[in-house]
Amino acid sequence: MNTLAPVDPYGVLIEPDTMKLERLLPGPIERVWTYLAESDLRSQWLAAGDMPMKIDASFELVWRNDTLSHPPSRRPEGFSEVQRMQSRIVELDPPHRLTISWGGSGSVSFDLETRGKDVLLTVIHRRMPDRAAALMFGAGWHMHLDTLVARINGQPAQPFWEGWTRLKTEYGRVLPA
Secondary structure: OOOOOOOOOOOEEEEOOEEEEEEEEEOOHHHHHHHHHOHHHHOOOOOEOOOOOOOOOEEEEEEOHHHHOOOOOOOOOOOOOOEEEEEEEEEEEOOOEEEEEOOOOOEEEEEEEEEOOEEEEEEEEEOOOOHHHHHHHHHHHHHHHHHHHHHHOOOOOOOHHHHHHHHHHHHHHHOOO
């Protein structure tokens, strides 16, 4: 069993409205790609939704964050049980790059790079509207990627919402005001 740690535990702002997060995952690259491209695997760490693999394809992502850990995690007040977002594939180069429009909040790219027997996953979320969104997205991506690391290693995921709440506070301390 391979339990690689994150490259850097926190996302970093590489521009005022752009956050980058990285995780080193066990390969091969094609295996990691399936966790991005296939709804049944993607739903185990991020969101479900059939994603046609072609440029300009529209699709819906469906989050059920309560169910990402067992027992289910208790969500904070103000969040619904199910969240939906219309998206579109902007860039596609399997198994190396996938960029999707992120509803009304910019775009997200997923880049995969082979590093020996491992794969570096780089997630870049562009055009976050403000610092409050950066705190929410930073904590969200951090927890989703930690869940991916657990799933890809065959381990149980940590309680999502408890982690998200803790991380949102931590991102408040590490991100510039």
